[in-house]
Amino acid sequence: MYRLGVLALLVTCIGTLTPWVHSKTNARDVSALNVMYSSMNSPSALTGWKSSGGDPCGESWKGIDCSGSSVTEINLSDLGLSGSMGYLLSSLTSVTNFDLSKNNLNGDIPYQLPPNALHIDLSSNAFTGNVPYSISQMTDLKYLNLGHNQLNGQLSDMFGKLPKLATLDLSYNSLSGNLPQSFGSLSSLTKLHLQNNQLTGPINVLTNLPLNHLNVANNQFTGWVPDALQDIDDIETEGNSWSSGPAPPSPPGASHAKKGSKEGDGKSGVSGLTIAGIVMGVLVVLAVLVALFSKRSSSASSHFLDEERASQRRAFTPLSSRELSHDLRAEMHKSFRAIDMDRKSVESSASVDIKALEKSPSIGFRPPLHDRMESLKDNEFANRLNARRSTSAMSYNLADLQSATGNFATGRLIGEGSTGRVYRAKYADGKVLAVKKIDSSLFQGRRADEFSEIVAKISMLHHQNIAELVGYCSEQRHNMLVYEYFRNGSLHEFLHLSDDYSKPLTWNTRVRIALGTARAVEYLHEVCSPSVVHKNIKSANILLDVELNPRLTDCGLATFHQRTSQNLGVGYNAPECTKPSAYTLKSDIYSFGVVMLELLTGRMPLDSSKPRSEQCLVRWASPQLHDIDALGRMVDPALRGLYPPKSVSRFADIIALCVQSEPEFRPPMSEVVEALVRLVQRSSMNKRGESPGASRRMDDFDY
Structure with a gap:
């Protein structure tokens, strides 16, 4: 009887403890809420919350609802909260309701929000910046309220993949510019509030x-x-x-597309005869275009069309019938003849490039030779065709740039390097550009037309990971380059100038930045003909767009870089760079390896605040790159242990190859790209094959 009593007691205890065990909150959710709590200045209103550890689901933290061990709802409306929301919101993958409205939260809305949220309400706070682009990926989102904040700038064209969004409120902000065309894809939108902004243009997209x-x-x-x-x-x-006055007639089928046509009123706006005339006119124009295109090789025309579809950053302006003049047809005929010649020269140069690549030291894997050559041909051909379509940048007026930059005021300065200073130019219509004012001393002893040649070469560089040249200015001995402006700034700022809670980079984002930058350098080295040596690869020259994709800048300015071991970017110079003539493509590889080390460790290339043996990043890190235990101590503390160890080890292996002291042993950038792609693929396969008890470190890697 005694034994039976003990057994019954044990069963009772186990039954009592079971719910408690199951309520233990997912570790990633706990970390995200810990960071939120600290970022909001640890408010007393959030009873139960902690800055480290804890069990939100089991301990009933204020405003937190759970399902099992996952946080599903965060309702913190009207609690007088201040500060920001932290940087780990993307870890809250089970949260469907996210409400922090009616508080005093400020700063930019984090670039990553709970990715599977259905309801987001951040209204009535003091948020600045713009609508975070990550919202474009929330395909299940139904409700979004960002009203009554201080958001500004133009709306990105980011609403094309939100078919379930029913309510959108952006009212009482300072948003400007036209409505994005992707608004027209919001097929479930029943409520739209845009009042009290500075939006312009028509509203026909609605x-x-x-x-x-x-x-x-x-x-x-x-x-x-x-x-x-x-x-x-x-x-x-x-x-x-x-x-x-009277409105113009609506396009055919548009005026009553939503409510249905009104029959029998005799006021349809466009008669059947008019529609037939429009159709016939379009067919005539298409027939002329087809006739012109058919005279050229089918391969050339298909590449042209593919390139046009792929180029999402360039506006396509259809030709009107009167523009198809004799001179235009002659020019098109001449262009396509040159395109055919380009294809032949590309095939020849590609063959030479492939032979050179085969002799290079291998990381251990590469695509089949035929596939590699075809890819190189296609990329090079697309590059030349793209350059032929756009070989000149827009000329900007000096007075306009002076006005847009406040006469190059110190407050508008956003960067300074060896070639000059970069200023933010803001126009009345809300457009923002970056203006690089090249140091006038660099033009001493140069030809008067040399700057125009540099502009022409830079304007031929087109790659998704290279900052696009928008225009230039050359007046009164001022020489300036005008680029796209990236609000997120540079990789250097993310890694070295931000605190733990504002702009950290997750491991998968770091790998993506490395891969994108590598592809940009591969384009310069192995696709452009002749090859373009960058000579100034560093984290400060890697800008980050709204999705944190890298954009390499300062491309094509190597002519200004008189590189020696003294004036090369501190900590990025390869050992052989003791004189300008020694700088080669392999020197770029070394500099890129240093950037990868920054991504891995979070350290600067040269840091005098560290102990003497750790001041030079390459010298300190290189001996430890193949030591698993040492790697764990080297990884950037800002990652808080959220990384897959195997991925870090492979990443370190690639770094070790890039920063070798002998240039001839460094791999070509095409092999670095392949190695990074393989790293991503392996990590993705590993994650899919993980057991339910896999560590949270691998869970964070979500390729």
């Missing part, structure tokens, strides 16, 4: 949406309110610059 509530009051919209929108029961349009 015509076919199933809206029941629309408020666009107090903006700077122009044009007319489409007829289809005037049928909405709840609509506010006052306080805009609408055109007076």
Whole structure:
């Protein structure tokens, strides 16, 4: 009987403890909430919350709801919270309801939010910056309210993959520019509030949406309110610059696409005869284009069309029929003849490049030779064709640039390097550009036309991981280059100038940055003909776009770099760079390896604040790159242990090859790209094959 009693007691205890065991919160959710709590200045209003550890689901933290061991809802509205939301929100993969409205939160909205959220409400705070681009990937999102904040700038064209979004509120901010075309893809949108912003242009993109509530009051919209929108029961349009007089007829099928056509009123706007005439006109123009294209090789034309589809950053302006003049047809004929010649020369140069690559030291894997050669041919051909289509940048007026930069005011300075200073130029329409003012001393003793040659060469560089040259200015002995502006700044700023809670980079983002930068350098080295040596690869010259994709800048400026061991970017110079003539493609490989070391360790290439033996990053790290235990101590502490050890080890192996002291042993950049791609592929396969009890370190790697 005694034994039976003990057994019964044990069963009772186990039954009592079981719910507690199951309520233990997912470790990644705990870490994300810990960071949130610290980022919001550890407010007393959040009872139960902790800055380290704890069990949100088991301990009933304020505003937290769970399902099993996963946090599913965060409701912290109207609690007087301040500070920011932290940087680990992307770890909250089970959160569907995220409400921090009516608080005093400030700064930019984090670039990553709970990725599977259905309901997000961040309204009535003091957020600045723009709508985070990560929202574009939330395909299940139904409700988004960012109203009553201080958001500014133009809306990105990021709404094309949100088919379930029913409510969107961006009211009472300072948003500017035209409505993005992707608004037209919001097929479930019934409520849209945009009032009290500075939005401009027409609102025709909203015509076919199933809206029941629309408020666009107090903006700077122009044009007319489409007829289809005037049928909405709840609509506010006052306080805009609408055109007076009768509106132009709607496009065929557009005016009543939403509500259905009205039969028998005799006012359809466009008759069947008119439509037939439009169709015939379009067919005639297409017939002329087809006739022109058919005279050239099918391979050339297909590449041209593929390149046009792939180039999402360039606006496509259709030719009108009167533009198809005799001179234009002659010019097109001449261009395609040159394109055919380009293809032949590309095939020849590609063959030579492949032979050179085969002699290079191998990392251990490469695509089949035929595939590699075809890829190189296609990339090179697309590059030359792209350059032929756009070989000149826009000329900017000096007075306009002076006005946009506040006469190059110190407050507009965003960077300074060996070739000059970079300023932020902001225009009245909200457009922001980066202006690189090249040091005038670099032009002493040079030809007057040398700057125009440099501009022409840079404007021929087109790659998704290279900062695009927008224009130039050459007036009154001022020589300037105008680039895209990237609000997120440089990799150097993310790694070395931000605190633990504002701009950290997860491991998978670091690998993606390394891979994108490697592809940019591969393009310069092995696709461009002749090869382009960068000579200034460093983290400060790797800019990050809204999705944290890398954009290499300062490409094509090597002519200004008189590289020696003294004036090369501190800590990035390869051992052989003792004089300018010694700098080669392999020297670029070394500098890229140093950038990879920065991504791995979070350290600067040269840091006098460290102990003497650790001041030079390469010298300190190189002997430890193949030591697993040492690697664990080298990894950037900002990662907080959230990384897959095998991926880190392979990453370190690639670094070791790049920073070898002998240039001839460093791999070509094409092999570095292949190694990084293979690293991603292996990590992805490993994650898919992990058991349910896999460590949280591998879970963080979400390729």
